[in-house]
Amino acid sequence: VERLDAAGAVLVAKLTLGALAQGDRWFGAMTRNPWRPDEGSSGSSAGPGAAAAAGLVGFSIGTETLGSIVSPSTRNGVTGLRPTFGRVSRHGAMALSWSMDKIGPMCRTAEDCAIVLHAIYGPDLRDPTARNVPFGWDPALPLDSIRVGYHRAGFEQTNQSGEQNRFDQAALSALRDVIPNLVPVTLPTQDYPLDAIRSAVLTTEAAAAFDELTRSGRDDMMVAEPERSTWPASFRTARFVPAVEYINANRVRSLVMEAMHRAM
Secondary structure, three states: OHHHHHOOOOOOOOOOOOOOOOOOEEOOEEOEEOOEEEEEOOOOOHHHHHHHHHOOOOOEEEEEOOOOOHHHHHHHOOEEOOOOOOOEOOOOOOOOOOOOOEEEEEEOOHHHHHHHHHHHEOOEOOEOOOOOOOOOOOOOOOHHHOOEEEEHHHHHOEOOOOOEOHHHHHHHHHHHHHOOOEEEEOOOOOOOOHHHHHHHHHHHHHHHHOHHHHHHOHHHHOOOOOOOOOHHHHHHHHHHOOHHHHHHHHHHHHHHHHHHHHHO
16 A cells, blocks of 8 residues: 555555455445346455446455455456565555465556556565565567466366356457467466365464454354354364474475476
């Protein structure tokens, strides 16, 4: 917010998100998809996704630990940029998982995301994870001069009828029309137990972040109508994850990081 203010942006609103960053339900209400008001806007960055899509704000800021920028961006039809960990300072934001939390822009175009990221990225003494890595963006660069990779498996997923998502295929076709050098990429993730990393790292760190809330019993106040939030149960069961499992999960994560670096 400080950097956006310095860049000339105007704070219009503080937007909703699911209780403790889960889904689109809060205080018994639901943030809705402006294109289809009978469904929620997904989360946890529910308000930023809905507000940007409806044109209520020029852009918004979302936070993500595991899908909280990407999911509401998909649901509301906006362009979300989930930066690499350490790209943007998390100072002042609620912590869920210290080693996984990210902050990024949610806009109506990719170019808007680049403009906002340019204003907010970079090191911050108040967040030691924020790194000093340059951000090179040339909006005048011809698209036929760059190589763009797309996640092959994500576009080849099929539904119960064995059909590929027609919206995904339409998007891929449109990209091929403007980007001649569009390259399918296979991510080296299928060889690793990613679900174990999620359960051992994310939930354990979240339980530690909200340990005081759990011990106080006030987590029982977290009711997300019509369904109860799953955070209280998650925080409590995470206390039974052995330290050895947490450490081994982080060792696996180091291997995944190395494999992703080689792939990129």
